Amino acid sequence: MIGKLKGTIEEIDEDHVLIDVHGVCYVAFCSSRTLSRLGSAGEAAVLFIETYVREDQLKLFGFETALEREWFRLLQSVQGVGAKVALAVLSTLTTSELANAIALQDKAMVARAPGIGPKVAQRIVAELKNKAPALSGDAGSTMGLKQELGEGVASAPIADAVSALCNLGYSRDQAANAVAAAMKTAGEDADSAKLIRLGLKELAR
Structure with missing residues (x-):
């Protein structure tokens, strides 16, 4: 071997x-x-x-990297994903982007890879949602919040703030990262207006 x-x-x-x-x-x-x-x-x-x-x-x-290899292995645990498809995903998304997409249940992001249809993309984000955090790499710091958003269980202020930033044209991943950073400053009890304001400051950096 x-x-x-x-x-x-x-x-x-x-x-x-x-x-x-x-x-x-x-x-x-x-x-x-x-x-x-x-x-x-x-x-x-x-x-x-x-x-x-x-x-x-x-x-x-x-x-x-060894992390990229681990993702290659993990992707192939999903039905319909072989070596060729796994390489296509890793050609399109970095390991951090892939971890974020799975946490946010963003099948459209995964479907950007050539040869990945909506059904396979859905299976990837659904079947790997509990396995992805261990391989989150650089995305690990905000993984918990993104999983809550992906599963629809995030608090109303957080969900509203992310939604508002997305409506301004930012990706869900960018919005989630900004809100996570805003929470470090504002605290977990901050209202959506404050999270949006601080989130925009983060995105403007």
Whole structure:
């Protein structure tokens, strides 16, 4: 089982990279996001690897971080999501954006990935809502509030403030982050008007 590759980039193609490790070249299939962050041919590279062994093939999938690899595994626990679809999601959304979308039950955000229809997007946000917090990464600080919003159990002032900011053109994720930051200043008992005002200040930074 291969867990990580450290070597030199031989070449980068549309969906994979060829890495030379002491004279042995490995093909690792990656998300477009990971491929775009690798260097050029001849440069050093490190990839976390997920190894797939099938009767008729052995395939390596490469990831910039261990967190991205964990999301790749988790996404495939959802019915209808295979390796190709999981890579498409990770090509479209960062791990933080994906965690936020699941917490907010924002299936439209997930459906932005090519090959993801509304039904699969709905299954992803529904089936992973309790598993996502452990893999929230940079999104972890506001995950609790976003889950409350996604499940429709957030307090009225918070829900109203987020809704108001969304009506002003901000995404639900941006609005939730701003309100979470506003709550740190205003306190959890603040009314919606105060949360909106402080939230706008956060968004203007």
